[in-house]
Amino acid sequence: MNISKLFLPGVLAITLFSCDVTDSNTDNPIETPETYEFTRNGESTVSFTGQTTRINMASELVSSMLDFDSSTDELLLQMYRNQTADGGNTDPFSSSALNESSKSVKGKVAASEDYFSSNATESAELKNQFEEWISNQISVVYPNENSLAEEGVAGQIADGSSTRYVNEKGFEYNQLVGKSLIGALMVDQMLNNYLSSSVLDAGTNRDDNDEGVLDGDSNYTTMEHKWDEAYGYLYGAAANPANPTPTVGEDDEFLNKYLGRLEDDEDFAGIAQDVFDAFALGRAAITEGAYNIRDEQAQIIREKISTLIAVRAVYYLQSGKNALDQNNPNYGTAFHDLSEGYGFIFSLQFTRVPGSSGPYVTKSEVDGFLTQLNQGNGLWDITPQTLDDISESIADKFSFTLEEATN
Amino acid sequence: MSLLFAWSCTDSSTSGLNEDDFAREAILVNWADNIIIPAFEDFAAKTSALKSATEQFSNNPTQQTLAELRQEWVESYTAWQRVSMFEMGKAMELRYRDNLNIYPTDTDEILENIREGTYNLELPSLNNSQGFPALDFLLYGLDESDQELLSYYTTHENADSYKGYVTDVATRIDTLTGTVLEEWQNGYRDEFVSNSGNGANSSLDMMVNDYIFYYEKILRAGKIGIPAGVFSGTALDGHIEGFYSKVYSKSLFLESLRASQNFFNGRHFGSQATGESLSSYLEFLNSTKDGSALSGLINSQFEEARLRAEGLESNLSDQVKKNNTKMLSAYDALQRNVVFMKVDMLQALNINVDYVDADGD
Numbered sequence: 001m002n003i004s005k006l007f008l009p010g011v012l013a014i015t016l017f018s019c020d021v022t023d024s025n026t027d028n029p030i031e032t033p034e035t036y037e038f039t040r041n042g043e044s045t046v047s048f049t050g051q052t053t054r055i056n057m058a059s060e061l062v063s064s065m066l067d068f069d070s071s072t073d074e075l076l077l078q079m080y081r082n083q084t085a086d087g088g089n090t091d092p093f094s095s096s097a098l099n100e101s102s103k104s105v106k107g108k109v110a111a112s113e114d115y116f117s118s119n120a121t122e123s124a125e126l127k128n129q130f131e132e133w134i135s136n137q138i139s140v141v142y143p144n145e146n147s148l149a150e151e152g153v154a155g156q157i158a159d160g161s162s163t164r165y166v167n168e169k170g171f172e173y174n175q176l177v178g179k180s181l182i183g184a185l186m187v188d189q190m191l192n193n194y195l196s197s198s199v200l201d202a203g204t205n206r207d208d209n210d211e212g213v214l215d216g217d218s219n220y221t222t223m224e225h226k227w228d229e230a231y232g233y234l235y236g237a238a239a240n241p242a243n244p245t246p247t248v249g250e251d252d253e254f255l256n257k258y259l260g261r262l263e264d265d266e267d268f269a270g271i272a273q274d275v276f277d278a279f280a281l282g283r284a285a286i287t288e289g290a291y292n293i294r295d296e297q298a299q300i301i302r303e304k305i306s307t308l309i310a311v312r313a314v315y316y317l318q319s320g321k322n323a324l325d326q327n328n329p330n331y332g333t334a335f336h337d338l339s340e341g342y343g344f345i346f347s348l349q350f351t352r353v354p355g356s357s358g359p360y361v362t363k364s365e366v367d368g369f370l371t372q373l374n375q376g377n378g379l380w381d382i383t384p385q386t387l388d389d390i391s392e393s394i395a396d397k398f399s400f401t402l403e404e405a406t407n
Numbered sequence: 408m409s410l411l412f413a414w415s416c417t418d419s420s421t422s423g424l425n426e427d428d429f430a431r432e433a434i435l436v437n438w439a440d441n442i443i444i445p446a447f448e449d450f451a452a453k454t455s456a457l458k459s460a461t462e463q464f465s466n467n468p469t470q471q472t473l474a475e476l477r478q479e480w481v482e483s484y485t486a487w488q489r490v491s492m493f494e495m496g497k498a499m500e501l502r503y504r505d506n507l508n509i510y511p512t513d514t515d516e517i518l519e520n521i522r523e524g525t526y527n528l529e530l531p532s533l534n535n536s537q538g539f540p541a542l543d544f545l546l547y548g549l550d551e552s553d554q555e556l557l558s559y560y561t562t563h564e565n566a567d568s569y570k571g572y573v574t575d576v577a578t579r580i581d582t583l584t585g586t587v588l589e590e591w592q593n594g595y596r597d598e599f600v601s602n603s604g605n606g607a608n609s610s611l612d613m614m615v616n617d618y619i620f621y622y623e624k625i626l627r628a629g630k631i632g633i634p635a636g637v638f639s640g641t642a643l644d645g646h647i648e649g650f651y652s653k654v655y656s657k658s659l660f661l662e663s664l665r666a667s668q669n670f671f672n673g674r675h676f677g678s679q680a681t682g683e684s685l686s687s688y689l690e691f692l693n694s695t696k697d698g699s700a701l702s703g704l705i706n707s708q709f710e711e712a713r714l715r716a717e718g719l720e721s722n723l724s725d726q727v728k729k730n731n732t733k734m735l736s737a738y739d740a741l742q743r744n745v746v747f748m749k750v751d752m753l754q755a756l757n758i759n760v761d762y763v764d765a766d767g768d
Contacts, residue, residue, distance in 0.1 A: 146530060158531035161505050328500050332531070 009279065024119075030288055032281040033243045036231065038224070040212075046242075048105055048232025051189075055237045055252050057082065057105050058181050060093055063255070065137050065174040066165065068145050081106045106130070112192035113199050113334050114357065115350070116256065122363070127185055130177055137173040141165050150381040159332035164339075169378025170331070172339040178253065179343020182241055186233040187305060188350040193329040194230035195298040197283075201241045201291075210289050223286055230301075231279050232371040234259065249271045250286060255305070258312050268403040275304050299354035306351035306360050310398045314391045314405040316341030320379075321387040338387075345369050359386040360397045369393070415573040421577035430683070431611050432603035437673050437682030438614065439596045446489045447588040448664075451482035454581040461577040465570040465652045468560035470553060477546050483580075484539045484648075488662040492621035492670065494624060495613060496599070497590035501583055504625070505534045511645050514548070523570045528579050537576045540648070545573050548651030568698050607761060615685070619749050622667055630660045631716075633707035634727050635734035642734075644727040656723040661716060668709040685752065695726040696747070702757060705747045712740035 038045045054276050061079040061288040064071050078084060078092035082104035091099035110116050110126035140154050145165065149155035154167045166172050193199050200223050207213075209223040218225065238244035244251065249260010253368040263272040280295030316337045323334035371391045373382060410541045460479040464472040487507065494504050516536040520526040528537050550556045602610040628638065636642035650653035673684025681687075686702040694701040702724040714738040726734055753760065 023553060146527060146532075148527075156530055156532055158502055158505070158534070161509065161534070163531040163534075 009172045028282050030281065030290055030293055032277045033284050034280075036235070036276075036280050036283065037242045038283060038287060040219055040256040043219050046228050047218070047225060048203070048241075049230025051229055052236035053098060053101050053103050054105055054108060055233075055254060056095070057093065057098055057101075057103075058178075058185065059237075059253060060098070061105060061134075062097075062174055062178040065134065065177065068142060071138070071142075073135050073249065076134045076138065077131060077276070080130060093213020102286070105181070105185060108189055109181070110188060110350075112188045112196075112350075114196050114352075115188060130180070131396050133173045133176050133180075136167065137290070140167050141173060146301065152375050157332040157335060159330075159336045160333075162336075164332055164336050166335050167378075169374065170335040170380050171342065171378060175336070175339035176343050176346070179340050180346040182254050182258070182343070183309060183350040187309060187347060190230045190233045190255075191302050191305060191352040194226045194233075196303060197295065200226050200286075200294070206291070209286060221286075224283070227279075227283050227286055230352065231283070232303075234275070234279075236301070245272050245276050245330060248276075255308075258308055260306050262311060264406075265311075265407075267400070267407070268307075271304055271308070275301060278304070285356075293362055302352040302354045307398055307400065309347045309351055309362065310394050311400060311405045313341055313348060314346035314394055314402060316344060316389045317387045317394075318402070318406040321384045321391075324382070324387075325384045331380075336375070337380050338373065338382070342370065342373055345373075345390070345394070362396065365393075428639075429688055431605070431609075432600060433683040433691040434673070434685075434688060435600045435603055435610050435614075437675075437684065438670075439591070439599055441608050441675040441680075441682055442670060442673070443493050443583070444588075444591050444596065444713070445590060446486075447493075447584070448492045450483070450486040451584050451588045451674065453479070453486045453583075454577075454584045457483045458574075458577045460579040461574050464560070465574050468557055468570065473546070473553065474558060477652075480539070480546060481652075482654070484659060485537065485662050488659055489666040489699055491625065491663070492618055492619070492667065495617055496595050498585075498587045501586065502531075502534070503583055503587055505531075507580055508540060508582055508648075509538060510540035510543075510648055511650060512536060512538075517541055517572070519542060521565055521572050524565075524568050524596040525574075528575060536546065537579060538740060539580070540650075541576050542573065543649050543651045544577070545569070546652070583645045589628075593607050605757070607759060611756075612758050612761070615753070615756065615758050618667075618670060618685075619745075619753070619760070620762050622748065624746050626660075626663050626667060627738065630656075630663060631723075631741060632732060634723055635731055636727075636740055638739055642727045642731050644724040647723045647727075650724060653722045653724070655721070657721045657726075659715065660723070661713065664709065664713055664716065668706070668713075671709070672674060685756075689752065689755055692755055694751070696751050701747065701751055705744060706751070708740065708744040708747060712744065712761050714739060729759050 008295040034048065041101055057079065061076065064076060064079060074085075074162065078090045082090070082098075084090045093099050106127055110123045110311045116123040122167060141220070144153070147153065147155035149157040149166050149170070152168050154165075156163050156165050157170075158164075164172055165174075170323065203222075204213075205221070205223045205226075208215075209221045213221065215222045215225055220228070234255050235241050235244040235251070235254065239251060240388040244256075248263060249257055251257075259272055259275060262268040263270075278297040278300040282294045282301075285291070285293035285297065306368055320334040320337035320341060323337060345366060349359055349363040349366040351359045351361065372386055372390060391402055391405075395405060457476075457479040460472070460476040464476045474727065491504055498504070513535040516533065520533070520536060527531060547556070549559050560566055561574075563569060599610045602608075606612065630648060632638060634643050634646045646657040648659045671684060672686045673682045674680070675682065686706070689702040689705075690700065697703055715733070719733055719737060720729070723734065749760065
């Protein structure tokens with residue numbers, strides 16, 4: 001390992017965390033940085049405030065869906081769009097920073113370059129799906145806030161000592177929105193937009209990056225910034241964004257949370273460090289102009305993040321099945337699990353097979369699974385067999401087993 | 408915090424131990440006939456008396472009827488500590504414990520229910536505004552003095568609604584208890600006793616899991632650990648049983664601890680006699696840990712926990728505020744029995760833990 005010759009003994013420990021990847025095209029090894037800190041002329045070049053903003057907007061939207069005393073259809077849709085129905089300015093959020101922002105959740109839902117730049121129809125359908133769920137929460141669930149849910153009737157249902165609010169088919173709209181945004185917003189933007197060469201290498205990005213041409217008044221090149229924006233969808237709410245792995249899972253309720261969940265499962269432990277390392281090394285490679293290394297890291301991230309979505313989909317399907325498949329079916333627990341599972345299945349259409357142009361599970365396959373969950377009386381009459389079938393179909397597309405995802 | 412009570416679906420295989428030689432059914436018979444059903448009968452009698460006292464109070468709210476009602480409340484709350492661990496069958500289906508004893512109670516919700524006068528206590532979202540903790544608030548916590556408290560039931564503009572709420576809460580405690588007892592008396596006892604095999608769905612495995620879950624989560628964590636701040640890092644002196652009546656939290660805890668130890672030893676309800684039990688089963692298997700009999704270790708640990716708890720203030724809220732170290736010390740003694748029972752005992756009995764903490768979302 002000749003790479004260690006480069007290091008003073010005092011920093012040898014760094015190599016414990018390194019991937020010691022060498023770019024085969026050059027002789028320059030690039031060390032995986034321990035932290036996500038990059039500078040130019042002594043100033044940081046890292047920026048992903050837009051991603052932090054959208055995570056915070058999404059978070060307030062999802063929690064407001066259960067604010068029965070204050071929320072209205074109009075308010076929730078304004079949180080989703082960050083504008084009024086006719087495009088006017090609005091202040092739907094509790095924080096002025098979010099209200100002042102020109103960004104919105106909706107604008108980046110199903111909006112990646114690779115999947116949607118020439119598919120405006122599908123993009124619009126997917127964006128509107130969220131509006132339908134949001135509006136249904138107000139029109140279907142809110143009126144039944146103080147009713148007991150039963151087959152065909154929306155209302156509340158106990159899940160252990162928690163109370164869940166479900167529609168007439170047993171689905172929690174707040175979970176559908178929250179978990180589906182993980183795919184439609186975070187994963188799609190990360191894997192199919194900012195990590196894609198179509199975005200990283202757009203226009204004169206490569207030449208600019210090679211020559212150190214900065215993006216307007218900013219201290220970063222456009223390519224550096226694009227990579228950071230991908231990073232921001234995972235770590236934008238981290239307690240310490242430069243070194244986010246120690247708190248992974250605790251920093252938001254979206255992608256970060258579930259990377260933490262996988263890390264806690266011994267079958268997938270190590271994934272949090274792997275993902276962070278790929279981001280850090282890829283960013284270092286951009287600084288060095290080593291685009292092959294950059295793209296290798298993008299493929300690693302695509303594989304890991306896509307797997308994360310699938311593992312959680314299967315996990316919730318199996319948890320829901322176990323809650324239903326007993327003498328006294330525990331409907332409340334099952335419906336909560338399966339509502340989360342529904343969102344993760346929805347998110348699968350935004351995954352990305354490394355080295356390909358498409359997802360692990362196609363949109364039509366996803367729609368097929370969701371139809372099976374939705375049909376008839378929905379979760380009230382779903383069978384364990386159906387949940388097993390969907391779980392196996394998903395796991396078959398990936399390199400994990402049903403058992404690894406479930407335990 | 409949401410706890411998921413998930414049943415495991417794996418069958419535990421016989422491991423070559425001789426636990427099958429033991430008459431499991433004898434334990435189940437002793438539990439059902441000498442402990443569980445008598446405890447529920449006793450509790451049902453007390454919830455019925457509580458309900459009657461509530462009606463007396465509502466008809467005629469005076470210092471006298473208030474005192475009588477409070478007395479019935481304490482007695483039934485104490486008797487509750489002897490049945491709370493049996494959350495199985497109908498009790499599990501009804502989510503009995505969540506209906507009777509979630510604390511801290513939601514006083515805002517209670518007052519809103521009373522003000523609006525329309526509420527459905529069957530709703531899961533109202534679990535934390537009913538049961539014994541709600542009565543604790545309504546009978547002790549509405550105001551400073553008894554005289555002021557009584558005025559809510561006499562001269563307050565919503566006095567009828569206050570009286571109605573107290574009555575509805577007590578009635579629901581009594582009705583749910585009647586439903587659970589009735590199931591035990593009409594069929595469930597036989598089903599419970601005859602399901603005497605081993606494996607995850609056998610009565611023994613389920614009861615032992617319910618028992619250890621109760622000991623770990625409801626007794627150790629709920630009554631001592633959470634108020635002492637073991638899980639939050641900050642002491643929560645409002646998170647105790649009987650917060651508003653102030654003087655009962657220690658005695659309610661001790662009753663729960665006593666009931667847990669009696670169950671372990673198969674001691675008949677209201678008697679010194681004992682029958683087949685977890686303790687006798689461990690003795691039959693000759694289970695030891697570090698050279699000592701496991702059943703003896705567990706009993707010693709119960710005694711140790713009791714000794715430490717007896718030195719606490721009768722109001723655990725005061726104890727937390729004045730000297731939380733003593734609470735933590737009681738917690739540590741309780742925790743050691745989690746290890747003895749959940750690890751060593753379950754291993755000896757070849758029983759798998761069937762509950763897990765949910766991931767909290």
